Structures are given as C-alpha cells and as structure tokens.
Amino acid sequence: MLYCEYCKVKVAGLHKKCPLCHCNLSGESQDDLPQYPMIKSEISKVYFIFKLMKLAAISACVVSVLINYISYKQTMWSAFVIAGLACGWLLMTIGIKRKANLIKLLQWELYITCGLAALWDYFTGWHRWSIEFVLPCSCIACMVSIAILSAILKKQPSEYLIYLNLVNILGFVPIVFFMLGWLQIELPSAICVGCSFLFLTGIVLFKRHAAYGEIKKRLHV
Ligand SMILES: [Zn+2]
The missing domain is CATH 1.20.58 (Methane Monooxygenase Hydroxylase; Chain G, domain 1)
Structure with missing residues (x-):
C-alpha cells in the first residue's frame, strides 16, 4: 500500500504523488487498479440494433422502388411499401423515445395509430375500416x-x-x-x-x- 509521510495516510490505487499534498509517496502499490475507474466505451447494443433496422428499412425501400421501376405496370405500389415502413418507423421511434412513461406512450401510440389508419384508409379509397x-x-x-x-x-x-x-x-x-x-x-x-x-x-x-x-x-x- 502506498503511504504519504506528510499526511500520514494510506493511498489506494496507482498514484505517483499524494492526492492531498502532491508529495512523493513511499511504499509500493499492492493493487493494480488504475487511478480512475475505466469507462467502458462499448457501443450500446440497442443503438446498434436500431441502426441495423434503419439500414434494413432503407434497403427495403430502395429494393421495392427498383423492382417497381423494372416491372412498372401503371401502379406505384412501392409508394405504399415506403409509406407502410415510414408509419412503422414512426410508431417504433416514439415507442423508444417515450418508453419511460408507458401509460403516456400508450396514449400517443393510440392517437398516431388512429391518425395513420385514417390517412391510409382515405388514400386507399375510404372503405372506412x-x-x-x-x-x-x-x-x-x-x-x-x-x-x-x-x-x-x-x-x-x-x-x-x-x-x-x-x-x-x-x-x-x-x-x-x-x-x-x-x-x-x-x-x-x-x-x-x-x-x-x-x-x-x-x-x-x-x-x-x-x-x-x-x-x-x-x-x-
Ligand atoms: Zn500527502
């Protein structure tokens, strides 16, 4: 254990100088713990999965537009794929951002689901479902x-x-x-x-x- 002759204190961890008086310490450090705790720089797994899903969604949009373009028969069905993915993405993003208050989240998801469903219904012929x-x-x-x-x-x-x-x-x-x-x-x-x-x-x-x-x-x- 490191020891400061002036402050009469034992100092734990890896130090060259006494943290109190900045004088040289005597003795040897017994633990190999660093002076400050190491902060793990690992990338959050959830954040990584979120990014992967973003990539998958964008890829699905690009592929559907390409297939639609190659096999074009007077319908722009890829617009529905993109709109569907955008709706799903919106609901998921709000779910992740507001997850702290589940009850409030439920209420928001309800309004958005109803609003999006009404828009879908309106733009696909208003069947009133x-x-x-x-x-x-x-x-x-x-x-x-x-x-x-x-x-x-x-x-x-x-x-x-x-x-x-x-x-x-x-x-x-x-x-x-x-x-x-x-x-x-x-x-x-x-x-x-x-x-x-x-x-x-x-x-x-x-x-x-x-x-x-x-x-x-x-x-x-
Ligand atoms: Zn000291």
Whole structure:
C-alpha cells in the first residue's frame, strides 16, 4: 500500500504523488487498479440494433422502388411499401423515445395509430375500416391496458387519470360517426362507446376527486 509521510495516510490505487499534498509517496502499490475507474466505451447494443433496422428499412425501400421501376405496370405500389415502413418507423421511434412513461406512450401510440389508419384508409379509397374497426378496437385496448398497467405498476391517480380521461373522450367519438351515418358495421363502435361509458362511470364513482383535481391542475383553473 502506498503511504504519504506528510499526511500520514494510506493511498489506494496507482498514484505517483499524494492526492492531498502532491508529495512523493513511499511504499509500493499492492493493487493494480488504475487511478480512475475505466469507462467502458462499448457501443450500446440497442443503438446498434436500431441502426441495423434503419439500414434494413432503407434497403427495403430502395429494393421495392427498383423492382417497381423494372416491372412498372401503371401502379406505384412501392409508394405504399415506403409509406407502410415510414408509419412503422414512426410508431417504433416514439415507442423508444417515450418508453419511460408507458401509460403516456400508450396514449400517443393510440392517437398516431388512429391518425395513420385514417390517412391510409382515405388514400386507399375510404372503405372506412379505420373508423369502423381501428379506432374502436384501439380505444378499447388502450383503456384496458392503461387500467391494467396502472394497477400492476401501482401508479398514483395523478400519473394515469389524465391519460385515461383523454382516451375515454376519444372512445365516445364513434357516436359522432354514427350520427353522421358513416358506419356500416356498428358493433365494434358500440362496444367501444359502452366500454368508455363504463370507464367514465368507474372514474366518477371511485376517482372523482382525483380526476377533478387533475383536470383543474392541467387546465390551470
Ligand atoms: Zn500527502
């Protein structure tokens, strides 16, 4: 063990001078530990996989455009491949960036999924599958997931009620579509509105004060 005659202290690690008085040390270092801990410069595996996936997605885009160009028959189907990959990429990037708050992430993914589905539906002939199936099914899945996650993760009402309320509001939107006569298949929307009503009743019965306080806090009233 290294020793400083002036400070009367033992010094661990590999040192030439005393860290306190900068005088020469006596004795020999017994451990071969460096003065400062080594910082591993390993590249994060997740980051590397992310980059690989980026490369694979770009390659898929390039290949599809090439095949489309070589075998061109009046349809630009490669645009759909690129748009599909872009949608998947957007959902994945948001998932990775917002993974710290799972409940908030669920809510964001719900809005983006519904928005993208509506765009896809609109640009592929407006068959209304986005409002007949995607919106109600996603809303039900999101409400149930938030309820289960908040129970498993033992979240405080302030951490999930605002998101549950926002998803709940979206769950009542199929009523508007029904009134506009846009729905040919009504069952998923009816189940969604029913679930939203049940969740709203649950919030009013059990978490009324917390929900009201949270809304007041968020709206600065
Ligand atoms: Zn010293």
